Amino acid sequence: SNSSAASDVYKRQYLKRRLEEHFEIEENAIIHLERLSGNEVNDSFKILQDHGKIMSLLKKIEQDILQKDFSSFSHLLELWDEHAEFENTAFYPNLEMKLSADRKKEILGKIKNVLE
Numbered sequence: 001s002n003s004s005a006a007s008d009v010y011k012r013q014y015l016k017r018r019l020e021e022h023f024e025i026e027e028n029a030i031i032h033l034e035r036l037s038g039n040e041v042n043d044s045f046k047i048l049q050d051h052g053k054i055m056s057l058l059k060k061i062e063q064d065i066l067q068k069d070f071s072s073f074s075h076l077l078e079l080w081d082e083h084a085e086f087e088n089t090a091f092y093p094n095l096e097m098k099l100s101a102d103r104k105k106e107i108l109g110k111i112k113n114v115l116e
Contacts, residue, residue, distance in 0.1 A: 019054065047086075060072055
């Protein structure tokens with residue numbers, strides 16, 4: 001039905017918007033980090049790379065759905081799970097240890113600016 005199709009389009013647009021907001025916040029925080037060690041540079045690069053892969057896959061899914069092909073969706077979920085796991089077990093804990101309280105406040109302030 002038309003209302004079901006409209007609802008699906010809305011859900012995809014909502015998901016895409018939320019992902020873009022999430023990525024913008026993270027990328028904004030990464031951009032404002034200074035004096036990163038080699039590992040942190042690699043971790044930051046991985047985060048940015050993941051964002052690119054996820055957004056590309058989301059665009060592909062938008063096209064695939066028009067063809068009634070939903071096979072890419074499980075790949076998106078796998079990528080997202082890996083990304084979240086990396087952030088939560090490696091990237092954020094490392095930043096938490098490295099950054100001073102003042103630096104954390106400063107970065108949080110920049111993140112809040114993105115949200116407003």
